[in-house]
Amino acid sequence: MAHSGFSGSLTSPRFDLAVDMGHPFLNRTVDGFLKIGAVGACKVAAEETFECLHRGDVSKHKVESALKKMCKEGAYWGTIAGVYVGMEYGIERIRGHRDWKNAMVGGAVTGALVSAASNSHRQNVVKNAITGGAIATAAEFLNYLT
Amino acid sequence: MAHSGFSGSLTSPRFDLAVDMGHPFLNRTVDGFLKIGAVGACKVAAEETFECLHRGDVSKHKVESALKKMCKEGAYWGTIAGVYVGMEYGIERIRGHRDWKNAMVGGAVTGALVSAASNSHRQNVVKNAITGGAIATAAEFLNYLT
Incomplete structure (x- = not known):
């Protein structure tokens, strides 16, 4: 110690x-x-x-x-x-309960919020939400694999 | 079932x-x-x-x-x-043993390999290695937080 x-x-x-x-x-x-x-x-x-x-x-x-x-x-x-x-x-x-859907929704909301806060177009907000959800889901799956 | x-x-x-x-x-x-x-x-x-x-x-x-x-x-x-x-x-x-350093080194090697395979410049390979290591470390920390 x-x-x-x-x-x-x-x-x-x-x-x-x-x-x-x-x-x-x-x-x-x-x-x-x-x-x-x-x-x-x-x-x-x-x-x-x-x-x-x-x-x-x-x-x-x-x-x-x-x-x-x-x-x-x-x-x-x-x-x-x-x-x-x-x-x-x-x-x-x-x-x-805890599963990968929490990560997906959390990532999607985070992507939407961050891109909305940086004054993006409405279309980009949706795309960033999809990307955020996908990255968070992938990270959650990798977490179980390693 | x-x-x-x-x-x-x-x-x-x-x-x-x-x-x-x-x-x-x-x-x-x-x-x-x-x-x-x-x-x-x-x-x-x-x-x-x-x-x-x-x-x-x-x-x-x-x-x-x-x-x-x-x-x-x-x-x-x-x-x-x-x-x-x-x-x-x-x-x-x-x-x-398992800790966040594995994720950091793994991410750095992955970033370097992927950018070397896509015929990047030597400088970009190092930058991608740093970015890969940082993203993998961040994902590993988030894993403990959530």
Whole structure:
């Protein structure tokens, strides 16, 4: 226990923050936002590091723009994950049992909401809903396979 | 048991086919290909149905092109899923335990292989590997959250 690493001590207070929200719906949404937001930010960090290594030059301006991009993409991934986790939890409570249909409906609603929020056309909202549902269903199936 | 639906009787022989392959690595890969390929094909079917309803006309030519698109996108989704499931299984056997790092490495290798197979530039292969790893890690985290 005394030897828990840096990563462990970084995650624990975040999880405590999520537990403090008072309602399981909010806890899951905030937890999803933070965890998947961190994954999105790490993805941008890895991409920008590769870009710098490939080009061979690092400037203050580039580091600043990379940090901004990390925050932006982290918030975007986190929002999508938060909406999806909250939706799936709500659908599970309404339907009363867990299966891949929760993931499909949750993914479809998330796709529709995210594309409606970004001022897409009505047709694109439906297409994004279909894509969101398909991706969530595929992820749920892969989860059982692995 | 006698009242199992069409979907149940359609899935069973496929699963038997997967079990017959003789090795768990092959079984999982084929199972992932078939299941996720079916999800991809259903996604295209839903999209094309919406397109027809929206435009209001259905012709033989359009149905044919929709079927072709379903096969193409189903095979694409299935291939990605098969490679990912096989990779994750292999990495799990090599490392000896299951955690999100398997998903991350599996996703990264899958992203690199798929983009290398489609004749991308070396730089895009690395970027797709990073994106694949990030998406697989996010899906693995969401799996624990929901």
